Amino acid sequence: MRNIIRKLAVCFLAWILVCTTVVTGHGMHTAKAAQTFKIHFIDVGCADAALLQYGEGTEAKYALIDTGANQYHNTKDTTIDTTKTPVYEYLNKMGVKHLEFILLTHPHQDHIGGMEKILSDTTIKIDKIYGNDLNIQYLKSSEDKSKQSSDETNWTEFDTKIYKNFKAALEARNKLAEEAEDKTEKENLKVDYVVPTAGETISLGEAKMTFYGPLENDYQYGRKVDLNTRQENKYSIVTKIVYGSNSFLMTGDAQKETIEKIIAKGYDLTAQVLKEPHHGFQDVTEEELANGYQYSDHKTVIDASQASIAIISNGYMNTGGVPYTKVLRDLSKLDVYETGDRGTIIVTSDGSQLSIQTEKGDNQPSVKGKESDDETSSPVMKSMNITANTTKSLTATSVDAANTYNRYEKKNITVRFSGAAQGFTKLTSIEYKFVPKGVNNKTIAYKTGSSYTVKNGNCGRFYVRYNTPLGSTEIKLPGFTVDTKAPTSVKIKANKSGIKTLSTSAKNTYSKRIKKSVKFTFSANYGTSGKSMTQYKFVPRGKKASKYKWKTANSVTYKTRNKKVRLYVRYIDKSGNITTKKTNGFYVTKK
Incomplete structure (x- = not known):
């Protein structure tokens, strides 16, 4: 009998072990700490360069979208070192020695200028370069801006000095690969240049990037204010990156015509993060300006993206004065981060939630977006709720609104704060401060909490701050007086x-x-x-x-x-x- 019991016990334990192993094995697969996906919007001046990073440490995978100029681009700051190539310096700082791909959205110097330096470093392995046809042609008019006309255009091959240098560097790199005798060296030197197909999807780890270009080469010439360079911008290859439930729309310098083509083809432009096209230039025509046109050229993509966060790669003290007012007006419902005052901006995804780290500015947006007129939501907050036992509800206002104190209560008032973040981030804390009338709010420190009671004899206003990994949303409540005692x-x-x-x-x-x-x-x-x-x-x-x-x-x-x-x-x-x-x-x- 004892042997039978022992055998049954052994079988039972074995069954538990098998079940545990299966469950645990499955759990290890699904509960494994998600790899992070990051986009480093590198401060390269008024230019574009974004380093994509999947994972951390020695297992990390990297790619680039554009490489900036060959120096810090278009700045009034004479103290900035313009002898170095910013994107190359950033790769060295990050210890990047392998790029799975580089996407060159279009052949302007502020997007491809860093390529020559990167290609010349044979210790950096580059698997592929994606871009427009190396011999891309476009409609071009006179170099004299005053004589540019849609009636006088020619199909012209793009042949700037920077572009020629890039193609020569690519050719030289591949020649070294051909001449290399060692197989590993040959593989490390060889760089494939590929013209992607619109709709094609590639991967960086588990992150997926879909190309929305190149599209048909039939862009019409004639937007005079844009000059020839704006015509070239229309060829920008737009991409959408998806990691888990998070999404990014990368736009290069795409113009309205580019976006209209993408929409016409039925591609999905919705994303949580939008890389604002063309550094914040408004790109509207002279005729539109003369007729008082209220929007920038990029309102189409801003609206189509339904994004909550915008990144503008404009650079410190840029000579173009970007972003323009019309652009910021179009972006008014988004939290806007500019490399001009935030430096390099790193957006991190864990597959469900986003966070932002800025080189300067304490991770806060350059310009706060306003989702609703009544301050009940924001680009990163789905709801911001204020409840109080006041005679009339306290309607939140922006912190810049004038202070008002025309509310009076004859009982102690308890104000409660709550809220919910948008699905792609989380609410980390709620802070508040009660500022007495006549006192500068900057002299009062925030406290963490979800409620506060204002007692007899106090007159002041509340400031409430909702904190997320994507920055903070701050609101202000109307001022009021609590007087519980009769005259x-x-x-x-x-x-x-x-x-x-x-x-x-x-x-x-x-x-x-x-x-x-x-x-x-x-x-x-x-x-x-x-x-x-x-x-x-x-x-x-x-x-x-x-x-x-x-x-x-x-x-x-x-x-x-x-x-x-x-x-x-x-x-x-x-x-x-x-x-x-x-x-x-x-x-x-x-x-």
């Missing part, structure tokens, strides 16, 4: 002696005789909220005070002869607290 030191002053201020419960007497008339004035201490009004009524002897109506005044003169009355006065503060008093009875005679 004190109340007095009914008469210009004749014998008139007393009494409680309303005091016994009525009517023995005081006054000659001709008597003037009464009313005073009180109205507390924190201040005076609202004083009201009075004269009540004849034997009559109930409740039967008579109040009249509003700060003083009153009584002249009615031979009629015994008493005076009631009520003092009302702005919070609605009331103190009521009366005088002893009196009557007025002729002499």
Whole structure:
């Protein structure tokens, strides 16, 4: 019997072990810490360079979208070192020695200028370069801007010096590969140049990138303000990167015509993060400007993307003065990060949530987006809720709105804060501060919490900050005063002696005789909220005070002869607290 029990026990334990192994094995696969996917929007000046990174450490995989110029591009700052190639320096800083691919969105120097330096470093392995046809042709008009016309264009091969240098460097690199005898060396040197197919998808780890170009080469010439360079921008290869539930739209310098073609083909432009096209230039035509056109050329892609976050690669003290006002107006519902004041910007995805790290600016946006007019949501906050036991609801405003203090409460007020982040990020904390009237809010520190009670004698305003890995959203509440106490030191002053201020419960007497008339004035201490009004009524002897109506005044003169009355006065503060008093009875005679 004992042996049977032992065998059953062994079988049972084995069954548990098998089940545990299966479950645990499955769990290890699904619960394994997700690799992070990052896009480093490198500060290369008014130019584009984005390093894609999947994973961390020695297992990380890298790729590039554009390589900036061969120096920090178009800055007024004379102290910036322009002898170095920023993207190459960044690769060295990151220790990147293998790029699975480089996408060159179009052949302008501020997008391909770093290629020559990267290709010349034979210690950096590059598997593929994606881009437009190496011998790309486009419609070009006169170099003289004043003579540019759609009537005088020629199909012209793109042949700038920077582009020629890039093609020569690519050719030289592949020649070294051909001449190499060692197989590994040959593989490390060889770089394939590939013209992608629109709709094609490639991978970097588990991150997927879909090409939305190149598209048909039939862009019409004629947008005079854009000059020849704007015509070339239309050839930008737009891509969408998806990692888990997070998405990024990378646009190069794409123009409205580019985006319209993509939309017409049915490609999905929605993304959580938008790389704003063309560094923040508005790219509108002279005719549109003359007619008061309100939008930038890029409103089409901004609206189509439905993004919450925009990255503008404009560079520090850029000579172009970008981003333009029209662009920021079009981006008003997005949190905007600019390399110009934030330096290199790193957006990280864990497959479901995003976070942002900026070189400067404490990870906060350059310009905060406003999702709703009533400040109940933002690009990163799905909802921001304020509840309070006030007589009227507290409607949030922007922190820049004028301070108002026209609300009064006669009970202690508890304000509660709650909210929910957008699905691609998380709410890490809620902070608040109550700032007394007349005090600069910057002198008061934030506290962490979800509620705060304002007690009697306080007048001020709340600031509430919702913190996420994508920065903070700050709102302000209307100012209000809490005054729970009725007016004190109340007095009914008469210009004749014998008139007393009494409680309303005091016994009525009517023995005081006054000659001709008597003037009464009313005073009180109205507390924190201040005076609202004083009201009075004269009540004849034997009559109930409740039967008579109040009249509003700060003083009153009584002249009615031979009629015994008493005076009631009520003092009302702005919070609605009331103190009521009366005088002893009196009557007025002729002499």
